[in-house]
Amino acid sequence: MPYDPSAFPPFAVTVDLVVLTVRRHALCALAVRRGEPPFQGRWALPGGFVRADEDLAQAAARELAEETGLRAHDPSVPVQDNGAHLEQLATYGDPKRDPRMRVVSVAHLALAPDLPAPRAGGDASNARWAPVDELLQQGGYGRDGEPVAPLAFDHAQILADGVERARSKIEYSSLATAFCPTEFTVGELRRVYEAVWGVALDPRNFHRKVTGTPGFLVPTGGTTTRQGGRPAQLFRAGGATLLNPPMLRPEV
Amino acid sequence: MPYDPSAFPPFAVTVDLVVLTVRRHALCALAVRRGEPPFQGRWALPGGFVRADEDLAQAAARELAEETGLRAHDPSVPVQDNGAHLEQLATYGDPKRDPRMRVVSVAHLALAPDLPAPRAGGDASNARWAPVDELLQQGGYGRDGEPVAPLAFDHAQILADGVERARSKIEYSSLATAFCPTEFTVGELRRVYEAVWGVALDPRNFHRKVTGTPGFLVPTGGTTTRQGGRPAQLFRAGGATLLNPPMLRPEV
DNA sequence: GATCATAGTCGTCTGCTTGACGATAAACAC
DNA sequence: GTGTTTATCGTCAAGCAGACGACTATGATC
Numbered sequence: 001m002p003y004d005p006s007a008f009p010p011f012a013v014t015v016d017l018v019v020l021t022v023r024r025h026a027l028c029a030l031a032v033r034r035g036e037p038p039f040q041g042r043w044a045l046p047g048g049f050v051r052a053d054e055d056l057a058q059a060a061a062r063e064l065a066e067e068t069g070l071r072a073h074d075p076s077v078p079v080q081d082n083g084a085h086l087e088q089l090a091t092y093g094d095p096k097r098d099p100r101m102r103v104v105s106v107a108h109l110a111l112a113p114d115l116p117a118p119r120a121g122g123d124a125s126n127a128r129w130a131p132v133d134e135l136l137q138q139g140g141y142g143r144d145g146e147p148v149a150p151l152a153f154d155h156a157q158i159l160a161d162g163v164e165r166a167r168s169k170i171e172y173s174s175l176a177t178a179f180c181p182t183e184f185t186v187g188e189l190r191r192v193y194e195a196v197w198g199v200a201l202d203p204r205n206f207h208r209k210v211t212g213t214p215g216f217l218v219p220t221g222g223t224t225t226r227q228g229g230r231p232a233q234l235f236r237a238g239g240a241t242l243l244n245p246p247m248l249r250p251e252v
Numbered sequence: 253m254p255y256d257p258s259a260f261p262p263f264a265v266t267v268d269l270v271v272l273t274v275r276r277h278a279l280c281a282l283a284v285r286r287g288e289p290p291f292q293g294r295w296a297l298p299g300g301f302v303r304a305d306e307d308l309a310q311a312a313a314r315e316l317a318e319e320t321g322l323r324a325h326d327p328s329v330p331v332q333d334n335g336a337h338l339e340q341l342a343t344y345g346d347p348k349r350d351p352r353m354r355v356v357s358v359a360h361l362a363l364a365p366d367l368p369a370p371r372a373g374g375d376a377s378n379a380r381w382a383p384v385d386e387l388l389q390q391g392g393y394g395r396d397g398e399p400v401a402p403l404a405f406d407h408a409q410i411l412a413d414g415v416e417r418a419r420s421k422i423e424y425s426s427l428a429t430a431f432c433p434t435e436f437t438v439g440e441l442r443r444v445y446e447a448v449w450g451v452a453l454d455p456r457n458f459h460r461k462v463t464g465t466p467g468f469l470v471p472t473g474g475t476t477t478r479q480g481g482r483p484a485q486l487f488r489a490g491g492a493t494l495l496n497p498p499m500l501r502p503e504v
Numbered sequence: 505g506a507t508c509a510t511a512g513t514c515g516t517c518t519g520c521t522t523g524a525c526g527a528t529a530a531a532c533a534c
Numbered sequence: 535g536t537g538t539t540t541a542t543c544g545t546c547a548a549g550c551a552g553a554c555g556a557c558t559a560t561g562a563t564c
Binding site: 008009010011012013049050051052053054055056088090091092093094095102104106 | 259260261262263264265301302303304305306307308340342343344345346347354356358
């Protein structure tokens with residue numbers, strides 16, 4: 001294993017982002033349209049090169065800010081204010097994943113509350129929140145009936161891995177609150193779980209579970225009626241990051 | 253995000269391996285002694301450069317074979333024969349992690365049954381199985397009383413992350429069987445959990461749990477008495493990879 | 505203002521899993 | 535045989551989850 005500088009092949013290193021949010025009861029991911037070949041005109045995950053003096057997490061946070069305006073949290077700090085949760089997902093390095101050169105991409109996963117509208121270099125038509133189901137279906141048709149092209153590069157795989165990570169992680173952590181605004185109701189949190197898992201949950205058992213787990217939610221004292229119906233208590237995310245026992249995802 | 257070939261800084265990409273096994277009731281990791289600067293003479297994780305035409309998983313499997321002679325499993329296939337479990341762990345890319353140049357390391361985690369003896373280029377004194385507690389304690393003294401130097405580079409962090417991954421993953425998957433030979437007893441599997449978690453488990457409850465989880469263990473029909481005491485049934489790992497409900501790690 | 509629809513919150517009951525631990529079984533050493 | 539070790543089965547109580555009834559507090563509709 002000598003580190004002879006002439007003995008190793010050079011790589012380009014990028015970060016790609018799986019930015020997830022919940023909009024209109026659906027789990028959505030941020031997609032940007034590629035403006036140049038390869039895969040010109042196709043949708044892709046946002047990302048970019050890691051700079052020479054930058055850590056991987058810094059690069060991911062910078063890209064996230066550039067694409068969405070979101071600040072990333074320090075991962076060691078519990079979810080708070082309107083920053084996004086950001087964590088490393090996995091690294092993809094197939095020699096043929098980019099037809100032009102050898103690129104290793106360190107994918108990151110970001111979870112954000114519902115945001116107004118994406119901006120990508122100021123051009124709204126080149127960035128959008130798309131339901132992950134729509135982005136992942138291969139060769140199907142979108143909700144508007146137009147044919148859906150698969151994501152560029154290996155981004156479908158990266159997105160699928162990110163979604164799976166998010167689905168499993170909200171089971172045993174308090175990460176689902178990262179999809180919520182600073183103050184939220186139990187019902188809003190439940191709708192997050194329902195959107196991410198794609199299932200219906202019993203409101204009564206869910207309420208018992210989340211309010212009974214110490215440190216998960218702290219009441220702010222306020223109430224809201226923005227969902228209609230009886231006013232609901234408002235909560236903030238508590239300090240607990242791990243849920244024990246976990247939230248159980250219903251079978252199949 | 254233009255892909256102008258002159259616009260990105262070149263990186264070296266390596267794979268580093270956290271190879272874990274259980275020896276004499278202790279969780280051990282493979283360490284190799286560095287033969288050259290920086291950190292010459294210090295212990296480090298095995299690893300090496302990713303080749304120009306190689307996938308990351310291939311590079312990790314190649315390094316694993318070079319260091320231990322182990323073949324890696326296809327991760328989609330359940331644990332079987334004496335191959336090792338191999339999975340990607342995380343990627344480390346701090347600009348200063350290698351003092352000579354910009355190196356991004358894609359760390360992998362391997363779990364192996366107890367092996368005869370490590371070989372690193374045929375020189376046994378340059379590779380060893382060391383208890384992870386010993387490798388991770390900073391500036392302490394080893395079991396033989398000699399001072400322990402911390403691992404080279406950021407390998408202590410990588411090792412800690414790998415150990416934590418293994419500890420949590422055996423909770424909800426059948427991965428603990430990767431530490432066992434092809435055929436093993438419930439008691440041997442229990443001692444794996446005890447070594448990895450560093451706790452004592454009730455043999456009766458453990459037996460009930462693992463034999464009661466469908467698909468976890470399949471009896472081979474044979475028995476063995478190699479542990480002394482009453483002969484124990486032999487099992488192979490079953491097809492199940494996920495344990496539901498999980499194996500619970502005792503509180504603190 | 506009465507009624508209805510909607511969403512939130514509190515309780516109850518039942519079954520399953522766990523943790524603690526008693527008891528028995530089958531080998532070996534002496 | 536006696537003691538030691540390890541394996542295996544059984545029992546019991548506590549805790550938690552799923553199913554679901556009941557009640558509350560809003561806004562919408564008649």
